[in-house]
Amino acid sequence: MSGFLDDTPPAQLTVEQLRERVTGFAGQITALTARFLELLGELDERGGWGGEGISSCAHWLAWRTGMSIRTAQEHVRVARALPGLPLLREEFATGRLTYSKARALTRVATPEREAELVNFARSASATQVEKLVRSMRHLDRETAEREAGHIESSGQWKWHLDGTLSVTLRLNPLDGARLLAGAVRAEYERTRVAGDGDVPRDALKPPTELVDPAAAGEMTAAQQRDLWRHVPHNIAPAMVAMADTVHGVVDIPEIAPGAEIVVHTFADNNSEGDGDAALSDPHLDGGPALAEIEVDEAQCGAAEREVTKNKRGAVLSWGRKRRQPTAAMIRAIFNRDAGCAHPGCGRTRHLHAHHVRDWDRHDGPTDMDNLIMLCSTHHRALHRGRFAIRALGDQQFSFHRTDGSLIETAPAVAIPDDWEPDPQIAPDATATVGGGRLDLGYTTEVLYAIWRLKAEQPAAA
Template identity: 60%
Template sequence: MAALTARFLELLAEFDRRGGWSGEGIMSCAHWLTWRTGLSIRTAQEHLRIAHALPELPLLRQAFTEGRLSYSKVRALTRVATPEREEELLNVALSATASQVERLVQSIRKVDRHKDESERSTIDSSSSWSWNFDGSLSVKLRLSPLDGARFLAGVVRAEYERTRAAGDPDLPTEPAPDEDAPDVTKKSPGHPGSADLWRNVPSDIAPAVVAMGDTMQSTISVPEFVPGAELVVHTHDDADPHLDDGPALEDADVDEAACGGAVRKVKHGKKRKGARGIVLNYGRKRRMPTRKVMRVLFERDRCCQHPGCGRTRHLHAHHVQFWSQDGPTNPDNLILLCSAHHRALHRGEFAIKAHGRQQFSFHRPDGSTIERAPAVHKPEGWQPDTAIDDAAVLPISPGRHLDAGYATEVLYAAWAWKARQSDADLAAA
């Protein structure tokens, strides 16, 4: 299996270099792989990343081809391997399990990241989040000093507002006023206690962060669906259409604009010599789908509907029967397409047919149907390579504990020694 996977990735890299994946509505080799083999887009992208990395790593590539390294090990190693590092990494990988290699690579990536940051004297803010099996949400933040200070300042303000609005019984009560006593404390407006209470960040910031989220939801209004800005397209009897005070457009661009945003067409008559064409009609603004219709589309489609695409961002509601040709604005005539496939459709790379009851099919320019999931046929007469031992992929010393910290330290020491030797050889030459 490992040897066959290595061969597959070798062919995949060559296939990508030749552009064999190009076709109607296909945006990339990863997209083609998703469509043809049923892989997720992220898995397809990983396959391509590894396929293009292996030619620069001959030792890892050979071990993979010989079935001594599994795909999981190669996937991890190619994240940190370089031609200078691969010999040592291969030695470790041959003696470790896939999970141990993953831990080691994570350790190396942390060291590399810290080295890069120390060399640049900057720290890049980053974060990750995931839903847990019990339904809770885990969020991990790593912020630069300035970004961290901004975040904590927002936490303090959110906590202040949360406890003030909730009437927290733990807040200090305001003492009775003493007319003769000087005003030595400065109270915050509307706060029942001393401002000194808010000098420190609360130890548990979760309630404050939730309050920050509630504040953003209630105070910042955004449209539920964001259509494009209104476009004004001028059409002439004897000239190409063009944007208002802008460049000329192709017919496909005009059709795409009419589908993807609010458009007003201005029709001009024939130009007379030395005069601008008379405006014959300042067209009505096209009606976008209502919010209710858009909710139906997003609930039904969720992503771009071109076979194998699955993109969830920058989606357009496309009129299968063009709106300019009296196509209705209802779910039976609307389908979600990403911006790339929407553009490809208007350029004639493929077509869509509506069959009623919200059923659609995609077709190539020759009329043949683009399948949702093309059939995959297994090769006939295949036999396993007898030169590859059944136990080739097993670690040399299975079951042994790997000290990731110690292994990382040894590897970096070896790489530093190799770098010094290389510098000495260059100096001697």
């Protein structure tokens, strides 16, 4: 195996030597990936990824190893699936099934299906395995929908490298009709000219109408065709118009959409009167009491108003709001931090403007040098003492662990000093045996026939 680790410049190697090293390293990478996922699964099982506001094992993995969050999520998914698939795990660990194949198979493999799928994957390319898995997921979904008696609408979206967005929808019949009816109305609104009437108010209601067959029979054929004649072949402009309409008529806050939390605090906990004592602790409006740490979290970026009441609870004065960052300041902080400022996070939803130096107890200013954007997870972790933030001036901040050490934005990743290639992994372990064109229909038919027979055997016995 030493030949795979030498430092000979690639230009000095023969083509045959290059081939040997490329395939040899592929086997080692596969086996090491299997071991990596085994360790990751154990770490996930023990919850060893927590601390410092980390919200999930995938979140920790992405930050600690420099992976994208989607790649980390996929690694965690595979790591969780492998313990229940011992045969697949063994083939993966010996390098005979690559990560690409193992990743695809874990989407559909079960203990009952595992043997046949692994046998197929040994002699198929990764592309063919992916094609089979896609077909199986489609067949399994159709079977589940047929057994359930209904179809669940679903959709996916994806940004492309050229900046375009793809949206894929699979809607049940009624949802599909609603979408097309909405597209008709949106297209009318988008293309109408002077003289066309306004869209009626009931256009915002669900476009579902039950038609009496007898009444429908009185409509002419031309009138029936007119009901759908305006559905555009290209519905993209109509969909954008629908989105613009919702964007224009639905008002949401700039940060933490849909959330407005009112917390009642009391300067004098020795209040008198029937009922004041029960409310002397900070509490949510119409809700339970809050701990001091929760009040601190809620006060960050929030407005405060001093209200004076008498012993009976009547309001004597309603003070002015203070200490709340302006909307312009919130936008500036959001654009500066581009989401949560904690190293390795990057979340852009449900964010809070945090005063690094507390404004209530330590007179921290409400300005750009003292405000930083944090997601709800990291904001809570900060107030619970999981980490600390220091304001360095000129809108610069540093993040520190509880021992004072710096939390790096991208920790260095190094190969362990004691690691050596596994000599039991064959140099050609990942080489595909067999190959050829995949007859997808025949393959799926055979596999499902085998699984039906296996399922019937216990019943026959």
